[in-house]
Amino acid sequence: MNTIPILELCNISKAYASRKVLSDLSFTLAAGEYVAVMGDSGVGKSTLLNLIAGLDEADSGKIFVNGQILAAGDEVAATELRRKYFGFIFQAFHILPHLTLLQNVSLPLLLNDMPLDRTAAMLAAVGLGDRGHAFPYQLSGGELQRVAIARALVHRPRLILADEPTGNLDPDTAQEILQLIRAEVKANGASAILVTHSHAAAATADKVLTLTGNGLTETRR
Numbered sequence: 001m002n003t004i005p006i007l008e009l010c011n012i013s014k015a016y017a018s019r020k021v022l023s024d025l026s027f028t029l030a031a032g033e034y035v036a037v038m039g040d041s042g043v044g045k046s047t048l049l050n051l052i053a054g055l056d057e058a059d060s061g062k063i064f065v066n067g068q069i070l071a072a073g074d075e076v077a078a079t080e081l082r083r084k085y086f087g088f089i090f091q092a093f094h095i096l097p098h099l100t101l102l103q104n105v106s107l108p109l110l111l112n113d114m115p116l117d118r119t120a121a122m123l124a125a126v127g128l129g130d131r132g133h134a135f136p137y138q139l140s141g142g143e144l145q146r147v148a149i150a151r152a153l154v155h156r157p158r159l160i161l162a163d164e165p166t167g168n169l170d171p172d173t174a175q176e177i178l179q180l181i182r183a184e185v186k187a188n189g190a191s192a193i194l195v196t197h198s199h200a201a202a203a204t205a206d207k208v209l210t211l212t213g214n215g216l217t218e219t220r221r
């Protein structure tokens with residue numbers, strides 16, 4: 001059994017101007033663990049994911065991915081680690097407008113030198129199997145979110161970071177997509193952090209953590 005945590009945050013602090021958002025936060029995510037993070041608006045949930053994702057930098061503290069440090073100052077190594085291990089499902093979809101849906105979904109495979117044969121199946125799994133040659137401008141907001149989810153999962157990432165992944169979807173589609181994310185996580189022995197305000201969404205995780213000014217505490221198993 002792999003005992004190295006997939007993710008370890010050690011004493012992370014982050015402030016914006018004089019506003020302290022995260023203060024000395026430590027947290028360990030075991031391999032294969034799927035957690036939901038809830039908490040009041042503005043408490044720092046997206047900030048936490050952004051720091052892990054490398055979209056923002058902590059003021060102090062260390063982040064380890066699979067035992068390797070994500071070091072500030074070595075962006076090439078950090079980017080390599082993230083590209084290999086992470087799948088991102090963020091609200092800003094970052095779907096590339098000049099590429100078809102199939103081309104968008106295949107990007108993580110191309111970047112990681114992996115075979116492209118899972119692309120069509122992944123698009124079908126999010127209900128867009130017949131739209132592979134469409135361009136993003138031809139899709140609704142909810143459909144675009146599903147493309148983002150297919151792209152985040154296609155290379156079987158070890159750690160999935162999802163920030164309100166179903167915010168643009170109707171409740172039925174949201175549940176389907178959440179079950180798909182869970183199935184992918186479990187089938188691949190991956191780990192995931194799902195940031196959400198939705199109790200229904202959080203209920204699909206193994207446990208629910210709540211972020212407050214005092215850090216992350218488990219509120220449901």
Ligand SMILES: Nc1ncnc2c1ncn2[C@@H]1O[C@H](COP(=O)(O)OP(=O)(O)OP(=O)(O)O)[C@@H](O)[C@H]1O
Nearest residue numbers: 016017019021039040041042043044045046047048
């Ligand atoms: N780039 C930034 N510059 C300045 N302040 C920021 C920045 N990003 C976030 N903040 C502030 O940090 C605090 C935490 O924001 P964050 O988005 O992490 O909260 P959240 O818990 O995800 O909230 P919500 O549930 O409303 O999405 C907020 O007060 C926000 O205004």
